Amino acid sequence: MRVAIASDHAALEMKAALVDWLQDAGHDVTDLGPMTADSVDYPDYGYKLAEEVASGRVDRGVALCGSGIGISMAVNRNPGCRCALVSEGLSAKLSREHNDANVIAMGARLIGIEIAKDCLDVFLKTEFGGERHQRRVDKLSAPSFEGVSA
Amino acid sequence: MRVAIASDHAALEMKAALVDWLQDAGHDVTDLGPMTADSVDYPDYGYKLAEEVASGRVDRGVALCGSGIGISMAVNRNPGCRCALVSEGLSAKLSREHNDANVIAMGARLIGIEIAKDCLDVFLKTEFGGERHQRRVDKLSAPSFEGVSA
Numbered sequence: 001m002r003v004a005i006a007s008d009h010a011a012l013e014m015k016a017a018l019v020d021w022l023q024d025a026g027h028d029v030t031d032l033g034p035m036t037a038d039s040v041d042y043p044d045y046g047y048k049l050a051e052e053v054a055s056g057r058v059d060r061g062v063a064l065c066g067s068g069i070g071i072s073m074a075v076n077r078n079p080g081c082r083c084a085l086v087s088e089g090l091s092a093k094l095s096r097e098h099n100d101a102n103v104i105a106m107g108a109r110l111i112g113i114e115i116a117k118d119c120l121d122v123f124l125k126t127e128f129g130g131e132r133h134q135r136r137v138d139k140l141s142a143p144s145f146e147g148v149s150a
Numbered sequence: 151m152r153v154a155i156a157s158d159h160a161a162l163e164m165k166a167a168l169v170d171w172l173q174d175a176g177h178d179v180t181d182l183g184p185m186t187a188d189s190v191d192y193p194d195y196g197y198k199l200a201e202e203v204a205s206g207r208v209d210r211g212v213a214l215c216g217s218g219i220g221i222s223m224a225v226n227r228n229p230g231c232r233c234a235l236v237s238e239g240l241s242a243k244l245s246r247e248h249n250d251a252n253v254i255a256m257g258a259r260l261i262g263i264e265i266a267k268d269c270l271d272v273f274l275k276t277e278f279g280g281e282r283h284q285r286r287v288d289k290l291s292a293p294s295f296e297g298v299s300a
């Protein structure tokens with residue numbers, strides 16, 4: 001699978017470990033950064049990753065920050081992405097079966113590397129369930145709002 | 151505080167319990183539904199809640215579904231919302247301090263009601279940290295993408 005990964009400075013070490021793990025598992029990995037420990041803004045990397053996934057240049061995305069919360073918000077701004085923030089394998093499984101998640105977000109300061117690898121493994125291996133879930137997923141691709149004001 | 155809450159059919163019981171708890175705590179609660187156990191699509195309720203929060207008609211939102219994943223994706227489509235999917239209090243706290251989250255998402259089939267109340271309590275009581283976090287939050291209000299294709 002073609003997998004893109006991005007993070008902020010807080011998740012640099014987890015990103016490096018997951019890049020190695022993905023490559024060892026035979027995936028084609030694109031590391032979107034950052035490449036140094038300098039402080040960065042998670043939305044910049046979340047948007048970059050979201051575009052890579054939404055454009056179809058990769059099959060799946062991995063989004064990391066300290067808690068996983070900020071970068072998951074950023075990725076989900078893109079209607080072509082369905083980003084699931086998870087901290088255990090069952091949520092990773094459900095995110096694929098029910099939501100056809102194409103990006104997984106995790107918090108490098110909240111979970112350890114072995115839990116992260118397990119979540120990612122389940123995320124990459126689980127198929128979407130289709131059927132009644134398809135209609136809901138389609139609605140996520142076409143969001144509708146009125147009177148939006150940030 | 152003015153708090154709006156919405157769910158899908160899987161989280162109807164948790165929604166009812168949290169509505170009672172919020173009202174007992176003195177909050178002004180708007181229940182956006184659903185009101186029956188009929189199967190519904192989480193994006194519909196997520197978008198409705200997102201609009202209520204983004205418009206400023208309420209101060210905070212509570213989004214519930216089976217895993218919390220689907221409805222958190224839907225709410226985060228709205229650039230006026232910052233929705234944090236949480237399953238424990240520390241993430242609820244960090245979502246306020248770092249991300250100025252205005253919506254909390256939880257999975258009714260994954261966490262129990264007492265954990266949900268604790269997360270909600272922390273979410274409502276914790277202040278945003280500002281400073282370096284403000285610049286990142288501002289970027290979440292103005293997402294930028296190229297070549298988006300669902």
